[in-house]
Amino acid sequence: QVQLMQSEAEVRKPGASVKVSCKASEYAFTDFYMHWVRQAPGQGLEWMGWINTNTGGASYAQKFQGRVTMTRDTSISTAYLDLSSLRSDDTAVYFCARGLRGSYHLRADFWGQGTLVTVSS
Amino acid sequence: DIQMTQSPSSLSASVGDRVTITCRASQSISTYLIWYQQKPGKAPNLLIYGASSLQSGVPSRFSGSGSGTDFTLTISSLQPEDFAVYYCQHSYSSPPTFGQGTKVEIK
Numbered sequence: 001q002v003q004l005m006q007s008e009a010e011v012r013k014p015g016a017s018v019k020v021s022c023k024a025s026e027y028a029f030t031d032f033y034m035h036w037v038r039q040a041p042g043q044g045l046e047w048m049g050w051i052n053t054n055t056g057g058a059s060y061a062q063k064f065q066g067r068v069t070m071t072r073d074t075s076i077s078t079a080y081l082d083l084s085s086l087r088s089d090d091t092a093v094y095f096c097a098r099g100l101r102g103s104y105h106l107r108a109d110f111w112g113q114g115t116l117v118t119v120s121s
Numbered sequence: 122d123i124q125m126t127q128s129p130s131s132l133s134a135s136v137g138d139r140v141t142i143t144c145r146a147s148q149s150i151s152t153y154l155i156w157y158q159q160k161p162g163k164a165p166n167l168l169i170y171g172a173s174s175l176q177s178g179v180p181s182r183f184s185g186s187g188s189g190t191d192f193t194l195t196i197s198s199l200q201p202e203d204f205a206v207y208y209c210q211h212s213y214s215s216p217p218t219f220g221q222g223t224k225v226e227i228k
Contacts, residue, residue: 045157045165045208045219061216095164106210106217107155109176111164 002027004096004112011118017084020115022096029077030054033099035106036070036081038092039114048094050104051079059104086119093117123147123211127220133228140196142223144209149189153213156185156194159222160205168207169194199225 007021022034036048049060051070058070069082079096094115097108124147134140144154152172157165167176169185172192182197196203204227209220 044222045159045210047217047219059215097164104215105153105212107167107170107212108157108165109167111166114164 002098002110004098004110006094006096006112006115009116009118011120012086013121014087014119016086016119017082018086018117020081020083020094020096020117022079022081022112024077024079024098027098029072030074031101033102033104034070034072034079035097035099035108037095037097037108039095040089040092043092046092047106048081050099050106052104053079083117086117088119091117091119122216123150123213123218125209125211125218125220127207127209127223129223130221131224131226133226134199135228136199136201138199138228140199140203140225142194142207142209142225144187144192144194144220146190146192146211146213150211150213152188153211154185154187154192155210155212156183157208157210158203158205159208165208170212196225 003025005023010018030053033050035050038046051058053072060068072079096112098110126145128143154172156169159165173185184195206222206224208222
């Protein structure tokens with residue numbers, strides 16, 4: 001069964017950075033794009049970007065340009081989300097989600113369990 | 122960016138009821154429309170893609186329809202496990218965007 005296992009919850013101060021991991025199992029990691037989606041407390045879903053797990057190329061939502069970096073380590077089938085210059089409104093649950101085979105379009109059939117990132121002084 | 126607007130924002134229904142949720146796109150997205158279900162504290166679960174294709178393992182009481190700008194998700198006979206928040210999302214272009222969600226509550 002396909003699984004995406006995310007890292008544990010994090011607490012950061014404003015201005016700091018956070019790195020969230022997403023380890024994939026039971027499928028060919030480099031065949032599928034990985035997306036990151038976040039959800040602020042009590043709010044809806046917000047797409048942040050994708051990474052082509054084969055080439056390492058990435059595309060980010062305009063809102064996060066300059067603050068976000070998505071990377072991957074194919075040797076351990078793990079994708080990473082790095083978010084810098086954190087603000088209080090970055091407090092959210094961050095999800096990784098498997099996209100389509102060979103396409104950047106988002107149709108997320110498997111999701112990680114979510115990682116809560118809390119930004120507080 | 123394409124805006125996705127769902128209605129209603131919330132609804133109350135009883136077990137066995139037929140429930141319909143609508144989603145409107147700010148421009149035509151053909152049938153590049155996806156529906157997810159999300160329960161409290163959990164990740165979203167893919168229900169419908171391509172506006173009307175049922176994801177594997179999803180009960181047949183869920184169905185989707187529409188094309189262009191107007192779409193619907195229908196639950197033919199609401200079950201206790203269907204009380205959740207439902208989101209639409211377009212995959213027509215980048216960035217993909219989500220509707221604000223529709224909360225289905227117990228009457």
